[in-house]
Amino acid sequence: MSEADALLVDATTRIFQDLCDPQTVNAATDAAWKAPLWQALEESGLTLAWVAEERGGAGASLADGFAIAGLSGRFAVPLPLGETLLAGWLLGVAGLDSPAGAMTVAPSRPRDRLTLTSKGTLQGRALGIPFAGSVETIVALASQDGANHVVHIAAKDCVIQGAPGLSGDGRDAVTFDGVVPLAIASLPDGLGGNCLTLMGAAVRAAQIGGALQEILTMASEYAQERVAFEKPIAKFQAVQHNLARLAGETAAAVAAASSAADTIHTIQGLGDAAFFEVAAAKIRAGEAAGEGAAIAHQVYGAIGFTEEHILHRFTQRLWAWRDDFGNESEWAVQLGEFVADGGADELWPLLASR
């Protein structure tokens, strides 16, 4: 993410600090904070960062978008910012314009498939779609006779069965049967049916890295303030070592996610290099999400298990994000098959090529 524009990072950080402070959001009794936050994000061009300027977007680089995603993790942003980024990107690569407003993408699970019938209607159901119940637009990948198409759908045309998911942000079941898309365009050559899963997984890995960075900072500070047995718990070696492990997990997630984002940014096209890096990043960040959340909770003790405390805003999203766009097991099977197919003596050249 070193390629990301520093001004954009600063501007994004300021918006989140001002309008999406986890403490304020957690204490809010209504959703009044949502509209000003979304408005600020839209006005700054962050929601359509990955949409070209001629299509009404900000025309930011891929690296910039991943930096925004990382920051959204750092502030546990409970709005479909990452999803809207992805939707805008997907529409853009297919040459379609992005509408205003919040969007999400489908499918988000590697085994869900949507098809486009000869009548031009959609068929299929996708589970665990983030924020489906609270967006205007769903951008989906659907196949027809082996070809992949990007479809722009009005969310109100779908049957949406709401489910809060681990984060409470919504991981909804969406039935697309009979829906007529508002626009259809084919995926360009060079992008396969896995392109959305790849980009989605890279965004989630960046968000996981950001959230882990934040809970590492929070838990380290808390351990220095919280007194037990007559001294700050940070003075206990057992607590120090737990936090050192959290630092290790955070480091691994951040390094893997940055590397995957850099690969997508540098090598356009989402080929084998991107597959390898994204798979590794989603696996390693997913593992770190589980380990890291557990350690942070252990450091915080009972207070971190309350609704009142903000820790759950991060940990529940970490758990949700590790499942979106392929969990560790799903990616590991794919990566393992890829490595096995290349053979034992090709593994090192592959690792060294990255």
Add this chain to the structure above:
Amino acid sequence: MSQAIQFDPIRLPPEAEELRIEVRAFLAEELANGGFDPRATILTSAFDKEFSKRVGAKGWIGMTWPKKYGGQERSFLERYVVTEEFRVANAPTAAHFTADRQSGPVLLKYAPEHIKQEVLPAITRGECTFCIGMSEPNSGSDLFAASTRATPTEGGYLINGTKLWTSNAHQSDFMIGLFRTSPPTKENRRHGLTQFLVRLKQPGITINPVRNMAHKHEFNEVVFEDLFIPEDHILGEVDGAWKQATSELAYERSGPERFLETYYVLTELVRVLGDKPDPRAAEGIGRLVAQVHTLRRMSVSVNGMLQAGKEPVLEGSIVKDVGTIWEQTLPDKARSLSAFVDAEPSNRATFDEVLQYATTIAPKLTIQGGTTEVLRGIIARGLGLR
């Protein structure tokens, strides 16, 4: 903690990748003409002075050092490529690696000019082996408890005491030793230790073998009895050795050798599981590969940040902590993943042989060069906890 943990996605520069091609060609040629035996490197010994001389002739020892001392003035990222390719090829580098990584840089920084002129070029030619004299019978992780004494005498010091767990001392020409020149002070328990260059092949030094549980002779006990060391062999400040470990430590902790020591197990695991692994095996391989890729990206990143003049001390310690735990758990994961592989194919025997060896040496990986506990203390300090 002032700054979030950062790992810039640094890639190796083109000159490093060109060098990789050269290194692979050299290793292929060595293998073809019997220059070294990878299996013997793993199972028997990684010490081969003749091999080190051939590496020296290529200019790959001390390659980041100034040309006037025999170096090549190449970057740390180029050295990185050489280190990782040699490690993965199971090439026998033990005769020169300690000097290349640690002892040479200490001499460069602290030795008087005439010693630099004498010793550094010999290291780069692969003719000169170093060992590290830190641990003692009553001072392991706690280096500042070292009690081997250096007593001033005319023109130098007399050394008395014992170093222990000194790897390769019996095959080394020099040691960089940490000796007590003054007692610690009330204010600073780290005060009073001094680093010296010790010439090992002389009277006053007795080296006794300590065989390890893999039945190898690597460790030694080194006993000093009135050994005279001339004053000009002091490295750095008298009583101030504790100040001398700053950014070198990040290099020492973050290199590829900190997660690739049992890498051969992964190669052989992929081989025995075959090109069509079942989902359980595929998942296992995928998770292991995701880990080693991440570790390598972390390690390259730290080395790139160092090359750029930054001091990623916290990040460097993290690489060693996470990396050594990974290389330690790898044999057990491979054991579990290979459980249903038939004994029939001939490659299972090779896998079993290296797995057995890696299982035996695994315990040392989180002890050598700073234990997990010490590293986590350092990381905790970096986080502002102590």
